[in-house]
Amino acid sequence: MSLADHIFMDMCRDILENGTDTKGEKVRPKWEDTGESAYTIKRFGVVNRYDLRKEFPALTLRKTALKSCMDEILWIYQKKSNNIHDLNSHIWDAWADADGSIGTCYGDVVGRKFIYKGEETDQMDYVLRQLKENPYSRRIMTNLYQFEYLHSGALDPCCYSMTYNVTKDAAEDRLVLNGVLNQRSQDVLAANNWNVCQYSILLMMVAQVNDMIPGELVHVIADAHIYDRHVPAVRELISRTPYAAPKVTLNPEIKDFYDFTTKDLIVEDYQAGPQIRNIPIAV
């Protein structure tokens, strides 16, 4: 039985049993079909730890579209694009303008140039270089929450910072790459495991090109919520019996972060419960 399923089930039960309801309060998101406010049951300050050395944290209660979520993480951190035409899924369509742009958020912010110690770089190149040259630095992070660009982005980034931190596996005499993902807002049914798998794959890619072992992902969520329309689906989902975690690896031939494609993600033995079709997404 996968550990990630247990973490997910415990988090959902905690939100449903101990969370606070935003019903009747002033909230931003709406349901696209009726224009009604999309209320949630929310829990403040959820922290989940995943150890990639034990298993890949894909949910088995239902399948997470691992190639699609890798595609979105490559869109943001590798292609550094803000245009949905560079994305193979349709998850961002509702937020794009007529040209396909989601404005100054996500990939646009990752790719913005700045000068660091006299050289032009961007946030991802900074991380890759620091891990090579100075792996024990405690200053290795990306931060997408840039106040000057928020007004012209389609959505304020939800997963907004990733801090990379290196430890040592003394037995194997190799470095281990860990990460803290900070998320200000989490749609638990639509995107929790989606985001967890994305940043796990990102950690695996960055570890591989630095010859490190992918270690722990610590996911810190400020506002973990279940939308009102999602409650029956969540209750049904967490009543299911999980399977063992799948085996998820990367093509070991890839040595440059910019060479990874979704073809390099190898998913084996992914057994999961039935898909929940047509989850409504609050906009």
Ligand SMILES: Nc1nc(=O)c2c([nH]1)NC[C@@H]1CN(c3ccc(C(=O)N[C@@H](CCC(=O)O)C(=O)O)cc3)CN21
């Ligand atoms: N309310 C809300 N929830 C979100 O999760 C969310 C937003 N808004 N706004 C922007 C992005 C878009 N995100 C999404 C939207 C849809 C799926 C989704 O439907 N995923 C499907 C699979 C899609 C596929 O196969 O490509 C799933 O079953 O997980 C995932 C992330 C995450 N974000």
Ligand SMILES: O=c1ccn([C@H]2C[C@H](O)[C@@H](COP(=O)(O)O)O2)c(=O)[nH]1
């Ligand atoms: O990667 C993502 C992107 C978005 N979300 C969810 C979290 C919220 O439900 C909405 C954003 O609404 P805000 O009012 O801006 O918080 O999108 C997610 O879970 N993961």
